Amino acid sequence: MIKLIIDAAKDKIFLMFISDDNIQNVEHENNKLNYEKLSMLINDFLIKNKFNLKDLSQIYVNRGPGSFAGIRNSLSTVKAYHLTNDTDYYCFSFDDFSNEGAVKYEDIPNLCEKYKIKKNLINPDYSG
Template sequence: MNNLIIDAARDKIILTFIVGKNIYTCSHENSKINFEKLMLLISDFLKSNKSSLDHIDAIYVNRGPGSFAGIRNSLSTIKALFLTKNIDYYCFSFADFKDFSVIEYVDVPKLCEKYKVKKNLINPIYLS
């Protein structure tokens, strides 16, 4: 299963691509310019790892708490991918995984399954 994890709620935009046992990751500055071109960043990231959106089985996106603009743009992007490419997504929060103090992005798909994070449901958590 090929999973893409997007986290734009924190200090940096983090993209993690899990292909079998291989894990690829990159980060970008958390800025308005990068939010506006998030889809290009994703596409370039996948291309640099010899893949494309056609090879993604599921997307996991951090719904917060965090940056309003980062969360809004990442959720909009994955919703568009769901509508155009029919790629299922899971909106998680690190708070969903309350039993774990240290969580790595590679653990997110298994934790979403364990904690029964609902598929294709958006429920953002913004910082006030």
């Protein structure tokens, strides 16, 4: 069971996978070229850690606020993964967890469950 967190709404494109016994992350420059190849960045990250797309059980994607292009491309990429692999995805905002104080990325899956963040909910927030 591999969980993937994608955050392309901020200054860097951030990817993290969480497995039962391992957490790995990587950051990439937040620029147009990387947005256009986001699926390749994700695939390379998974391969580097000896996983593939079929290993993903859940994907968590930051829906904003933040970069319009980053949010749009990350949501499109996640929607494509859902359509091709039937992977569950959750769209969160750090604003959803404002009662939690400082939230770390590895906390996102548990917080989505705690706050009952709905599956497959996309309401992007581009302000900010």
